[in-house]
Amino acid sequence: MTNKNKLNILLVFGGRSDEHDVSIISASNIIPHFDQSKYNLNLLYITKEGGWLLCDESRFKLNCDFPEQIKSTIKGVSAYVPIGQGDLKNIFIKKTDQPVQVDLVFNVLHGRNGAGGVLQGVWDTLGIVSVCPSLIGGVIGFDKDIMKRLLSDAGIPICRYKVVHKNDYKPSCIEEIKKNFQFPFFIKPANSGSSLGVHKIYKESEFEEGVTDVFSYDNKLIVEEYIDGSELEVYCFFSEDNVQTSVIRQTIIGAEHDFYTYEAKYGVDNATTNIKNIPADIPKDDYDEALSLSIQAYKALEGRGEIRMDLFYSGDKKIYINEINTIPSLMSAQSQPSLWHGCGLSHGEIIDKLISQAIK
Numbered sequence: 001m002t003n004k005n006k007l008n009i010l011l012v013f014g015g016r017s018d019e020h021d022v023s024i025i026s027a028s029n030i031i032p033h034f035d036q037s038k039y040n041l042n043l044l045y046i047t048k049e050g051g052w053l054l055c056d057e058s059r060f061k062l063n064c065d066f067p068e069q070i071k072s073t074i075k076g077v078s079a080y081v082p083i084g085q086g087d088l089k090n091i092f093i094k095k096t097d098q099p100v101q102v103d104l105v106f107n108v109l110h111g112r113n114g115a116g117g118v119l120q121g122v123w124d125t126l127g128i129v130s131v132c133p134s135l136i137g138g139v140i141g142f143d144k145d146i147m148k149r150l151l152s153d154a155g156i157p158i159c160r161y162k163v164v165h166k167n168d169y170k171p172s173c174i175e176e177i178k179k180n181f182q183f184p185f186f187i188k189p190a191n192s193g194s195s196l197g198v199h200k201i202y203k204e205s206e207f208e209e210g211v212t213d214v215f216s217y218d219n220k221l222i223v224e225e226y227i228d229g230s231e232l233e234v235y236c237f238f239s240e241d242n243v244q245t246s247v248i249r250q251t252i253i254g255a256e257h258d259f260y261t262y263e264a265k266y267g268v269d270n271a272t273t274n275i276k277n278i279p280a281d282i283p284k285d286d287y288d289e290a291l292s293l294s295i296q297a298y299k300a301l302e303g304r305g306e307i308r309m310d311l312f313y314s315g316d317k318k319i320y321i322n323e324i325n326t327i328p329s330l331m332s333a334q335s336q337p338s339l340w341h342g343c344g345l346s347h348g349e350i351i352d353k354l355i356s357q358a359i360k
Contacts, residue, residue, distance in 0.1 A: 007039050007104055008103045009104055010042050010091065010102045011042070014045045016046065016048055017113060022194050023114070026331075027043070027108050028060070028062055028063065028070050033346070038352070042057075043055040043060065044091065052079045054100065065332050079100075081122070089127065090102060104129045107327060108327060112142060114138075115141065115193060115327040116139060116142035120134065120138055130358060133326035133327065140302055144191070145163050147323060156296055158320055159320045164220075182225075184226050185226050186259075187201060187221055188221070196217060200226070228315050230253075230313050231250070231251045233248065234291060235340065236303065237357075243303070246343055247280075248339070250282065293311070294309040294311070297324060304326075305358070306328065309321065
């Protein structure tokens with residue numbers, strides 16, 4: 001395949017969200033899996049301040065789980081896309097107005113603007129094909145309130161929850177919550193990811209401080225019952241007219257962490273402090289049910305591209321959909337072994353399938 005026949009891929013990462021560093025890690029670990037014989041890869045880094053930089057891939061640190069090490073290798077030039085000129089499959093270098101062709105955007109931008117579907121509206125406006133959630137799928141998947149309502153309407157099991165809006169909140173809300181939820185319970189932002197802003201509340205005195213933190217992330221707070229058990233994760237994507245699923249990973253949180261916190265997921269010791277069973281060590285009927293529920297949830301939540309479905313598996317062997325992650329993070333194989341390898345698929349093959357499906 002000659003260079004002119006290669007697809008020009010724009011890999012987008014970084015962003016203004018609190019998951020900026022997670023996105024940098026994902027970019028570092030996905031870049032090596034793009035087949036250079038098929039794709040010309042350009043990197044678009046969105047800074048915390050919202051600036052756009054076209055980056056030099058040759059200097060970018062790869063296969064790394066430590067964002068500070070990666071950041072020191074991010075070098076680029078300011079870039080922009082003009083809106084309002086119809087279909088325009090280019091991004092432009094700001095200093096020279098030199099166009100860089102974009103056939104397809106591959107999004108590893110986490111947080112509201114990426115996983116939440118906001119930036120998808122830009123690519124739709126420009127007529128650029130993208131590997132990322134649809135605008136509606138991103139909004140649905142990122143807002144845990146909307147997501148849970150749709151799952152419930154579809155008859156898919158979820159844990160009990162309650163929504164509290166910031167404008168409606170009063171300290172006395174704890175009295176109603178105590179009537180409906182036993183300690184411990186969780187409070188979390190409706191719109192956030194990577195366990196940011198999540199608190200496990202053991203007693204009433206912890207509640208107010210947790211609420212203040214939650215409302216620093218979002219104006220909607222989710223109260224959620226605690227499910228005593230383990231967490232299951234399964235990846236899904238739509239290919240060849242079917243939703244394909246990976247093997248299931250079961251995570252049992254180590255004693256160092258109270259629940260699956262940001263540090264438990266992305267800390268330097270995440271690979272050693274948590275027990276990760278691949279495949280999940282659960283009865284076959286429960287395993288099959290978890291896969292079936294994940295496919296149902298993918299469809300109910302307007303899934304597109306690759307997503308990760310997070311589930312709870314309780315001590316009494318009940319399964320609940322926890323949430324959908326419309327742009328799952330990617331860490332090194334040491335920290336996060338691929339769940340697709342158990343299905344005989346490499347990351348490179350998944351990328352090829354996602355790109356092929358997006359073009360269709």
